[in-house]
Amino acid sequence: MIDRDGFLALMRDRYACKRFSAERRVDDAEAAYVLECGRLSPSSFGLEHWHFFAARSASAIANLRKACFDQDAVGTASLVVVIAARRAPAYDPQGPFVASRGSRFPGTLSAFVEDFSGYYDFLRENNMLDHWARSQCYLACANMMTGAVASGIDSCAIEGYDNEMVLESLGLSPCEWETGIVVAFGHAALSESREKIRAPFSEVVTYV
Numbered sequence: 001m002i003d004r005d006g007f008l009a010l011m012r013d014r015y016a017c018k019r020f021s022a023e024r025r026v027d028d029a030e031a032a033y034v035l036e037c038g039r040l041s042p043s044s045f046g047l048e049h050w051h052f053f054a055a056r057s058a059s060a061i062a063n064l065r066k067a068c069f070d071q072d073a074v075g076t077a078s079l080v081v082v083i084a085a086r087r088a089p090a091y092d093p094q095g096p097f098v099a100s101r102g103s104r105f106p107g108t109l110s111a112f113v114e115d116f117s118g119y120y121d122f123l124r125e126n127n128m129l130d131h132w133a134r135s136q137c138y139l140a141c142a143n144m145m146t147g148a149v150a151s152g153i154d155s156c157a158i159e160g161y162d163n164e165m166v167l168e169s170l171g172l173s174p175c176e177w178e179t180g181i182v183v184a185f186g187h188a189a190l191s192e193s194r195e196k197i198r199a200p201f202s203e204v205v206t207y208v
């Protein structure tokens with residue numbers, strides 16, 4: 001097991017890399033590892049609201065670069081993951097998606113549906129279903145980035161994108177999917193260590 005200091009050192013080492021090496025590409029085993037870190041992430045009610053669209057080819061990455069306002073971090077990456085969230089209709093407690101996810105858990109599907117329905121009604125009545133689904137993608141993103149740095153892979157989370165262009169480049173319908181977040185991975189073009197700029201602990205933490 002990794003100790004606390006070791007884990008915090010990893011957290012300090014990760015930084016938002018803006019340009020990746022053209023020579024040292026993320027290989028297939030590294031890509032599979034990063035995606036597995038995403039797959040293992042937790043989600044509300046265990047519904048796994050996401051799908052991970054992993055761009056590896058020059059053409060798929062070039063299309064995503066355009067959809068991400070021509071950002072270098074995307075264009076120079078050798079793995080770009082679009083974490084897409086299913087849109088609100090998927091979460092109908094009586095629908096097929098909830099049935100397929102809910103039936104995997106111990107206990108009956110009807111018990112799962114009954115448990116989920118109260119929260120679903122709250123989210124629907126407050127028009128929060130899409131926001132809720134998209135929020136889950138950030139957890140997977142964070143786990144993938146932390147997992148990546150633990151294996152010597154650099155990354156950058158990308159929120160600067162045009163949702164419809166991202167979906168179009170993947171052949172996805174905006175009625176069914178929303179871009180949760182985009183994450184670029186590679187090996188940094190320059191070896192650099194960046195100072196972590198963070199507010200002090202006492203400013204951002206209050207024990208209550």
Ligand SMILES: Cc1cc2nc3c(=O)[nH]c(=O)nc-3n(C[C@H](O)[C@H](O)[C@H](O)COP(=O)(O)O)c2cc1C
Pocket residue numbers: 014015016017018071073156157158159160161181194196197
């Ligand atoms: C949700 C999220 C979205 C981000 N979107 C972008 C982006 O579109 N382009 C970019 O260059 N950096 C982006 N960043 C990187 C942040 O600017 C960076 O993480 C932050 O300044 C802290 O720096 P550090 O990650 O190097 O510690 C994003 C980071 C997060 C967490």
